[in-house]
Amino acid sequence: MELHVCLLSGRSVSLTTALDASVNDLTASAQSAFRQGFLRLTNQEGDFLDPAFSLREAGLKNGDTLMAIAQNARMVASSDAFALWCCGGRVVTWGAKRAGGDSTMVQEQLNNVQEIKASDWAFAALLASGSVVCWGDPEYGGDCGRVEDQLQRVTQIQSTAGAFSAILDDGAVISWGDPNHGGDSSWIEDELQEVHQLQSSYRAFAALLLDGSVCAWGDPAFGGDCQQVREQLVDVCAIQSNLGAFAAIRRDGSVVTWGDAEGGGQMNLALQGELRHVCCIQSTAWAFAAVAGATRRVVTWGRSGYGGDLAQQLEGVLEIQASERAFAALLKDGRVVTWGFPGFGGDSSRVRDQLYDVHQIQSTVAAFAAVRTDGSVVTWGDPEHGGDSSNLQERLVEVQQIQSTLSAFAALRKDGSVVTWGSRYGGGDSAKVQDQLKDVQQIAASRDDFVAMTLEGSVVTWGNPFGRKHLVDPLKRVTGASVRVASPPGVA
Numbered sequence: 001m002e003l004h005v006c007l008l009s010g011r012s013v014s015l016t017t018a019l020d021a022s023v024n025d026l027t028a029s030a031q032s033a034f035r036q037g038f039l040r041l042t043n044q045e046g047d048f049l050d051p052a053f054s055l056r057e058a059g060l061k062n063g064d065t066l067m068a069i070a071q072n073a074r075m076v077a078s079s080d081a082f083a084l085w086c087c088g089g090r091v092v093t094w095g096a097k098r099a100g101g102d103s104t105m106v107q108e109q110l111n112n113v114q115e116i117k118a119s120d121w122a123f124a125a126l127l128a129s130g131s132v133v134c135w136g137d138p139e140y141g142g143d144c145g146r147v148e149d150q151l152q153r154v155t156q157i158q159s160t161a162g163a164f165s166a167i168l169d170d171g172a173v174i175s176w177g178d179p180n181h182g183g184d185s186s187w188i189e190d191e192l193q194e195v196h197q198l199q200s201s202y203r204a205f206a207a208l209l210l211d212g213s214v215c216a217w218g219d220p221a222f223g224g225d226c227q228q229v230r231e232q233l234v235d236v237c238a239i240q241s242n243l244g245a246f247a248a249i250r251r252d253g254s255v256v257t258w259g260d261a262e263g264g265g266q267m268n269l270a271l272q273g274e275l276r277h278v279c280c281i282q283s284t285a286w287a288f289a290a291v292a293g294a295t296r297r298v299v300t301w302g303r304s305g306y307g308g309d310l311a312q313q314l315e316g317v318l319e320i321q322a323s324e325r326a327f328a329a330l331l332k333d334g335r336v337v338t339w340g341f342p343g344f345g346g347d348s349s350r351v352r353d354q355l356y357d358v359h360q361i362q363s364t365v366a367a368f369a370a371v372r373t374d375g376s377v378v379t380w381g382d383p384e385h386g387g388d389s390s391n392l393q394e395r396l397v398e399v400q401q402i403q404s405t406l407s408a409f410a411a412l413r414k415d416g417s418v419v420t421w422g423s424r425y426g427g428g429d430s431a432k433v434q435d436q437l438k439d440v441q442q443i444a445a446s447r448d449d450f451v452a453m454t455l456e457g458s459v460v461t462w463g464n465p466f467g468r469k470h471l472v473d474p475l476k477r478v479t480g481a482s483v484r485v486a487s488p489p490g491v492a
Contacts, residue, residue, distance in 0.1 A: 001055060004065040005030045005041070023058050024051035024090070024111065030068050038071040038086040038453070050128075051090070052111040073453055077446035078136065079120040084444070084451060085113050091125065093135075100136030109133045117159040119177060124164045130154050132166060134176075141177030150174045158198035158205065160218060165205050171195050173207060175217070182218030191215050199239040199246065201259060206246050212236045214248055216258070223259030232256045242283035242302070247290075253277035255290065257301075264288045264302035274299045282320040282327065284308075284340065289327050291317050298329060300339075307340030321361040321368065323381065328368045334358050336370055338380070345381030354378045362402040362409065364422060369409050375399045377411060379421075386422030395419045403445040405463060410450050416440045418452060420462075427463035436460045 001019055003026065006012040013033040017026055023041060031039050041049045043066060049058045060066075071086035081095030083103070091110040095101030100123040103110065112128040122136025124144070130153040136142030140162040144151060153169040163177030165185060171194035177183030182205040185192060192215055197208040204218030206226070214233040218224030222244045226233060235251040245259030255275040259265030263286035267275070278292045278299075287302025295315040302308030307327045316332045326340025328348070336355040340346030344366040348355060355378055360371040367381030369389070375398040381387030386409040389396060398414040408422030410430070416439040422428030427450040430437060439455035449463035 001060070001062045003055075003060065004063070005033075005068050006065060007034060007036075007068050007070075017055070019055065021055055022051065023049045023053050023055065026055065027051060027068075034068065035458075036068075036070060038073050039068040040071055040086075042067045042069060050112055072442055073444050073451065073459075074116075075444040075446045075449075075451055076116050076118045076123070077448070078118040078123060081123075081136070082446045082449060083116050083118070083123050083125075085116060085125075091116070093123070098137055100142060103135045106133050106135045115157060117157045117164060119159045119163060119181070120161045122164075122177070124157050124159065124166075126154055126157050126166075130169070132157065134164070139178055140181070141183065144176045147174050147176050156198060158200050160200045160205065161202050163205075163218070165198055165200075165207075167195050167198060171210065173198070175205070180219055182224060185217050188215055188217055197239070199241050201241045201246060202243045204246075204259070206239050206241070206248075208236055208239055208248075212251070214239065216246070221260060223265060226258045229256050229258050238281075240281040240283055240288065242288065243285050245286075245288075245302070247281050247283075247288050249278050249281065253279070253292070255281070257288075260286070262286070262303055263306075264308065267301055271299070271301055280320075282322050284322045284327065285324045287340075289320050289322070289329075291320065296332075300327075305341050307346065310339050312337075312339075319361075321363050323363045323368060324365045326368075326381070328361050328363070328370075330358055330361055330370075334373070336361065338368070343382055345387065348380045351378050351380050360402065362404050364404045364408065364426075365406045367409075367422070369402050369404070369411075371399050371402055371411075375414070377402070379409070384423055385426075386428065389421050392419055392421055401443075403443045403450065405445050405450065406447050408450075408463070410443050410445065410452075412440055412443055416455065418443065420450070425464055430462045433460050433462050 075084045078099045081099040081101035083093045085091040093103040113125045115126040119141045121140040122142030125133045132151040134144040141164045154166045156167040160181045162181030163183030165175040173192040175185040181203045194210040195207045199206045201223045203222035204224035206216045212235040216226040223246045236248045238249045240247045244263045245265035248256045278290045281290045284306045287306040287308030289300045296317045298314040300310040306325045317329045321328045323345045325344035326346035328338045334357045338348040345368045357373045358370045362369050364385045366385035367387030370378045377396040379389040385407045399411045402411045405426045407426030408428035411419045418437040420430040426448045440452045442453045444451045452460045
C-alpha cells in the first residue's frame with residue numbers, strides 16, 4: 001500500500017508499507033522519513049488514527065493522503081526513573097527498574113497514552129480507551145491487578161508518594177498501592193460518588209464531589225482524615241495541598257483546612273476572618289499563601305520556616321510562585337516580593353533593584369528565576385540550585401521561557417538556543433550537548449533531567465547521568481529522531 005503523508009509545513013513523503021502493518025508502524029516510518037519525533041497521523045477527515053489499529057482497521061486505502069501532526073513531548077518522574085511521552089503516542093522510560101525505569105513488560109499496552117502520573121516508585125498511564133497501565137514497584141502502585149477489572153472508563157488519575165487513585169466516568173473512585181499512602185479507598189466507596197476532582201498530599205487523597213462536599217483518605221497525619229471539618233466542607237470549588245495538609249476554597253471565598261496542624265492544616269479564628277473572598281492558593285512544602293479580596297492581598301499560614309509568616313501587608317498580587325521553603329509574588333506592576341527561608345529564595349534583597357517589568361517566575365527547590373519583558377533574567381536563592389546566574393548575563397537575553405528541574409534552570413532563547421545553570425547533576429551543565437542545542441522548539445523537565453526537541457526532530461537530553469545509559473535506543477525507536485545524551489563533566 002502506498003500512502004502520502006504531509007506535515008503542516010507543506011513537506012510531504014510517499015511511503016510504501018505492508019497491508020498488515022499497523023498505524024504505529026506507519027507513524028514510525030513517517031518519523032524516520034521526516035526526521036521528526038512524536039508525530040500523530042490523521043485521516044482526510046481530520047480524525048486521529050489509533051496507533052494500535054492495522055491500516056485496514058483504520059480505513060486506509062492505497063493512495064490516501066494523511067496529515068502528520070507534531071505533538072509536544074511531556075515528561076514525568078518517580079524518585080529514580082523517568083517517562084517521556086506525547087498525548088496519543090508511545091512512552092519511553094529509563095532509570096532505576098524498581099522505580100519504573102523499565103516498562104518493557106507493558107510496552108505493547110502503552111498505545112494512545114493521554115496522561116501519566118508517578119508515585120515515588122511507580123507510574124500509571126491513562127489510555128484513550130479509559131483503561132490504565134501500571135509499572136514499577138508493585139507495593140507502591142506499580143501493580144493494579146487487584147482492581148484492574150474496575151479500571152475501565154477512567155477519566156482522571158492522581159498520585160501520592162506510594163499510591164494512585166482514579167476517577168471513573170460515573171464519578172466513582174478506585175485506589176491502589178500502599179494503603180498507608182491512600183491506596184485503599186474501599187472503606188469509603190459509598191461516599192465517593194460523583195467525584196469530579198482529586199487532589200493529593202504526600203500520603204493522602206482528597207476528593208471533591210459535584211455537590212461541593214469533600215472526602216479524604218490515606219494517612220491522617222497527612223490530611224487523610226477530614227472528619228473534624230466535614231460539616232464545613234460544603235460548596236467547595238477547589239482544593240490545594242502541600243506535603244501534609246489540604247486547603248479547600250469554598251464558593252463564598254472562605255477557606256477550610258485539615259491535616260498537619262503546624263504545616264497549615266489548622267487555622268485560628270483571626271486567620272479565618274482574614275481568609276475571605278480567596279481566589280487562589282499556592283503552597284510550599286509546609287505552608288500556604290492565599291490571594292484574597294478585591295485588592296488581591298496575600299494571607300499566609302503554616303510553618304514559619306516555610307513562608308507561613310509573611311510580616312508585611314502585600315496587595316496587588318498577580319500570581320505567586322513557590323520553592324520548597326519560600327514564596328515569590330509577582331505584582332500587577334511587574335515587581336516581585338519574596339518571603340520565607342532566605343537560603344531557599346525568601347530573601348531577594350541582593351537583586352531587588354532588578355526585579356521590575358517581570359512577566360514570568362520559575363523555581364527550583366531552593367531558588368527562583370524571573371524573566372523580564374525585555375527577555376533578560378534575574379535569579380536569587382541557593383547558587384547550587386540555580387540562584388546565581390551572574391556569570392551568564394550576556395547570554396541570558398531574548399529569553400522566551402524557563403523550565404526547571406529540582407536544582408537547575410534551562411532558558412530557551414528566541415533564536416532556539418538554550419542556556420542552563422545550577423547543579424550539574426540536575427541539568428545545570430549542558431556543555432557536552434551545546435552544539436546540539438540549536439533550533440530548539442520545546443524543553444521538558446523532570447526532577448533531574450532536561451529533554452529538548454529541535455526543529456528537525458532531534459532529541460537532546462542532559463542532567464543526572466545515573467540510569468540514563470540505556471536511553472538512546474528506546475528514544476530512537478519511539479521518536480524516529482537522532483538522539484544525543486550528555487553526562488556531567490567527569491562522569492562516564
